[in-house]
């Protein structure tokens with residue numbers, strides 16, 4: 670599971686380094702591991718026949734949230750190694766209807782009028798205070814993690830308050846650093862071999878949504894991706910993806926949409942037979958975060 674790529678132009682330096690990715694993909698190619706397309710891997714590993722037994726260990730790459738740096742920085746490396754890759758996209762963000770809320774937080778803190786902000790979240794005081802950029806980044810990370818634990822309404826109220834107190838607008842056109850791919854750009858990535866699956870309409874934590882909101886987030890985003898794209902993935906991706914962020918209600922909705930599987934962000938690997946072990950295994954496929962540090966990925970894969 671990957672997210673952002675570092676942008677060589679210097680617009681944004683936080684993200685996966687494409688040079689390190691090239692080293693990792695080169696090593697995987699040399700190791701004889703099969704680099705599989707996600708949908709293909711799901712079909713193989715969910716199948717109880719013998720096809721999977723003849724396969725070497727397999728690796729699947731996914732990239733969440735559909736940022737523009739995927740097309741500019743990440744995809745060229747996957748192309749170079751002829752490595753399949755599947756992205757997960759959020760329809761309302763592609764349509765320019767909203768920014769991702771964590772980008773609003775980053776933007777507000779980066780451009781805040783002062784370096785001490787006193788706010789309230791659900792009636793509790795929140796004081797943000799920093800001197801250096803790295804202190805700001807730590808405050809930002811802690812705040813984003815905390816905001817994942819509150820409902821949409823509290824979070825949106827907090828971000829409105831933050832934008833006001835920091836005196837930084839966080840609506841309107843998305844700044845270049847947070848730009849996502851348009852449907853047209855996604856289609857041109859498809860022509861370069863990438864695939865894309867649905868990741869909801871607005872990126873809420875589904876377990877915190879009402880029944881009808883959860884249903885619409887899943888059904889509408891799946892229909893949108895299937896309708897807009899030429900070679901869509903039929904694998905859904907849960908926002909946030911921890912065990913507590915989705916459940917049986919979402920599995921039932923997904924079964925009705927024509928999706929064939931869903932990925933979480935719970936770390937783990939799939940062994941032959943795992944996906945067929947129980948009826949719901951296909952709706953909570955684990956993924957682990959890509960880590961380019963020497964040996965980390967291979968230790969995870971081959972332990």
Ligand SMILES: [Zn+2]
Nearest residue numbers: 733734908909
């Ligand atoms: Zn996401």
